[in-house]
Each structure stands twice: as structure tokens, then as C-alpha cells.
Amino acid sequence: MTEQTSVPTPWQTPRATGPVLSTVSLPGSKSMTARALVLSAAAVKHSSLAEPLIARDTTLMAGALRAMGVGVNTAEDNLWVIRPQPLHGPADIDCGLAGTVMRFVPPLAALATGAVRFDGDAYARERPMGPLLKALSAIGVQISDEGRGALPFVIHGTGSVRGGELTVDASKTSQLISGLLLSAADFDRGLVLRHIGPPVPSAPHIQMTIAMIRAAGGAVDDSRPNVWEVEPGQLTGRAWEIEPDLSNAAPFLAAALVTGGEVTIAGWPHNTTQPGDALRGLLTEMGGECVLDDRGLTVKGTGRVKGIDADLSDVSELTPAVAALCALADSPSTLRGVAHIRGHETNRLEALATELNRLGCKVEETDDGLRIAPRRLTGAVFETYADHRMAQAGAILGLVVDGISLDDVACTTKTLSDFPGMWTRMLEDGS
Ligand SMILES: O=C(O)C1=C[C@@H](OP(=O)(O)O)[C@@H](O)[C@H](O)C1
Numbered sequence: 001m002t003e004q005t006s007v008p009t010p011w012q013t014p015r016a017t018g019p020v021l022s023t024v025s026l027p028g029s030k031s032m033t034a035r036a037l038v039l040s041a042a043a044v045k046h047s048s049l050a051e052p053l054i055a056r057d058t059t060l061m062a063g064a065l066r067a068m069g070v071g072v073n074t075a076e077d078n079l080w081v082i083r084p085q086p087l088h089g090p091a092d093i094d095c096g097l098a099g100t101v102m103r104f105v106p107p108l109a110a111l112a113t114g115a116v117r118f119d120g121d122a123y124a125r126e127r128p129m130g131p132l133l134k135a136l137s138a139i140g141v142q143i144s145d146e147g148r149g150a151l152p153f154v155i156h157g158t159g160s161v162r163g164g165e166l167t168v169d170a171s172k173t174s175q176l177i178s179g180l181l182l183s184a185a186d187f188d189r190g191l192v193l194r195h196i197g198p199p200v201p202s203a204p205h206i207q208m209t210i211a212m213i214r215a216a217g218g219a220v221d222d223s224r225p226n227v228w229e230v231e232p233g234q235l236t237g238r239a240w241e242i243e244p245d246l247s248n249a250a251p252f253l254a255a256a257l258v259t260g261g262e263v264t265i266a267g268w269p270h271n272t273t274q275p276g277d278a279l280r281g282l283l284t285e286m287g288g289e290c291v292l293d294d295r296g297l298t299v300k301g302t303g304r305v306k307g308i309d310a311d312l313s314d315v316s317e318l319t320p321a322v323a324a325l326c327a328l329a330d331s332p333s334t335l336r337g338v339a340h341i342r343g344h345e346t347n348r349l350e351a352l353a354t355e356l357n358r359l360g361c362k363v364e365e366t367d368d369g370l371r372i373a374p375r376r377l378t379g380a381v382f383e384t385y386a387d388h389r390m391a392q393a394g395a396i397l398g399l400v401v402d403g404i405s406l407d408d409v410a411c412t413t414k415t416l417s418d419f420p421g422m423w424t425r426m427l428e429d430g431s
């Protein structure tokens, strides 16, 4: 595994000295790696993951499965091998700050025998878990959470889950739907899951879940709006090929936009369920020129960024990078549809407003997003709130604003093992 480049704290983000010209290879998708691991653990035969993401979130996911008895061999960086075993407690699961671990593992743990205890980082205890715990209780799973509806909690598995009809409110996170669907083929009656409430965010991530369950041999009916049905049945093991993480492409492509450079992300898939694919449209609207060809996705900027009015509900994890671009744009922007990112790694709307305002931008939080009026920015410490995407947003700004430093860049290991090294190498390639 690549080690994180040793960097001082605070980290002075590097300033671009000219247009950034680089080709970047990104590690595997966090979301696909997490799903492939869970589906492999629930399968009847062994599976492999080619080019998995090796970063904190996926290492914690591998650890969670191992703790319940699954054979997870990560000795080869580019080929992990998963051997399913009967799931059992007692087990302690560290969720870190990973939404995927805290939402995808509890339904699987409910299929184990014994007690499986979940906890995580300080802020993980603030992230929305109540609706998932309520949903699991409603299908017969015994949970001790002392009424908190949050981490820490214990799932007392009996080796089977009834499943059947279930109604949830997944407006706070799509991961509630994905987590339940990923284990539902192993529930006695499968699952008929119905969402009632404000719209579910991050719809492409649900499509990714469905596509991957089908690829593992599961039967999913998603023909009715807000209803997902998984038939009970056995999942097969398979060879998963993990695509590059397109959400992590955001800061690198943004570098082309703000410096008038040209950045290629190698191996960009031509067909994908990853929400990061929407960067092509977003960055075009913001003034870039995007070309998808055999080399990958190339974004060329002019150095001039246009403000946008955009509903980011499908691609909410891109909000910090897009907000950084908006702060550097030549016209105001409105970002909508992302109220729920107040429950991401930190309250991202509040954090973005605070940090961008600290640099001199004029940012207002709305009910479901941000209004951003660009101003001349001046350098300061950009606080990351342990959030990898806040750190990436700060790094984008630091390319063109003197004197920006991040209080903590190590938080980027959540989804990239060496963001500072990759960022510095991108600038060394040509700028
Ligand atoms: O299922 C997934 O892999 C994810 C779903 C989304 O969560 P929300 O629905 O909470 O936004 C996304 O923001 C997160 O980074 C990854």
C-alpha cells in the first residue's frame, strides 16, 4: 500500500505557477469497493476484487468483514480475494467515519450469530443511523443502542433475518437503501423496501447497488418509483473489476479549470453508475472543455470559471469541490438539493460557508444548499473538519490563492492513501 507522503501540519497547499498539465491515474472507487466486499462476503463462493481502493474506508470495510469471520486476503494490492464463511460474533466493528461501513455492515451483521458491536470516530456518532436501526428492528433484528439511534450500538444476530415488507424514510442518506438491499437476498423473505418522505439523495449510488447485486446473481425489481424488491436467493462469487474513483477526480479536473490547464484522468469508464461521471457536464457548464476518448477524460480550462445554478442532489459528494470552483468563478452560483450533506463527514454546508467566508468569499447557507458570491480571496488556514473533501476543496483554492494551508491533510486518507503526493506530482508534471 502506498504510504502517505510525510507532510507538516498545517500543510501549505501548493500554488500553481502556470497552467496545470498532467495525466492522473486514480485508485479504485470507494463505493464500488465497499459494495463488492459486502456482496462477496454474502456470496456462496469466493470472489476477487481487481484494483480495489486501498484507503481508510475500504480497509475498515475489509476489517469489519474479517471480524465476522470472512476470509479477506489483501496481501496483493491489486487483487483482493474474499472467501465467505458463516458470519459470527462476538465482533467489534470500527466504522471510522465511513458511511459505507456504518450503513452497509449492520444488515449483514444481522445475519451473523452473536453480538456485533459498532462504533467509530467522534463525528461518526453524529451521522444519521436512526432510520436504519429502526428498519432493522422492524424486520425482527435485535439491537441495543440505548435509544440513541446512533453509534455506538450492538446487533444481536441470530443467523437469520425475516425480511419482507419494510417502509423507511431514506431522505437523509441513500446508503440506508443500499445497505438494506445489499444483504436482502439472504433475508428469509427477501425484501420489499418502500421509501416514504422527501426525495432520496444520491440516486446514482442506488443504481450502482442494484447493478452490482444483479452482477452477483441477485434479482432486484426497481420498476416502481421509490420501491425496491430483492428476491431471496443465493449470490454467486465473481471477479469484480473496480473502476477508478470518479468522485476523487474532482479536485484534479478542477485544477485544469482554475489554472487554464489540461488534466486527463486515465481509464475513465465510458459506461458507469458512478455519480462522478456528472463532472463532465458540470465542468463543461463551468467553462471547461471535456473530451472522453481512449486516453480517458481530458478537461481543458481557460482559467476563467463560470458560476452555476445546479441541483447537486444526485452528486452530493461533489459539493465541496464544486463550491471551491464557485468561489473562484466570475459570477455568483447557487448550489441546491444537498440539505442532507449536513450529515456527511461533517456538516458540509456549514463548514464550506465558514471556510469560504474566512477567505473573503460571500457565502450564505440556504435550506438545501449554498449561495456563493465570489470576491477576491486571501489566504488563511482552511479547516478540514476531518473531512477529506473539505481538504480537497482547500487544495483547489490554494492553487490560485496565496497562503492557503490545511489544518489537517491526513484526513484525505479516508479515500486516497496519498493525496498530498498525488497533488504535488500533478503540479510537478507541468505548471
Ligand atoms: O453509497 C455510497 O457509496 C455513497 C452514497 C452517498 O451517500 P449519501 O446518500 O449519504 O449522500 C455518497 O455521498 C457517499 O459518498 C457514498
Ligand SMILES: C=C(OP(=O)(O)O)C(=O)O
Pocket (backbone or CB within 6 Å): 097, 098, 099, 100, 317, 344, 345, 389, 415
Ligand atoms: C459522503 C461521503 O462519504 P461516506 O461514504 O462516509 O458517506 C463522501 O465520501 O463524500
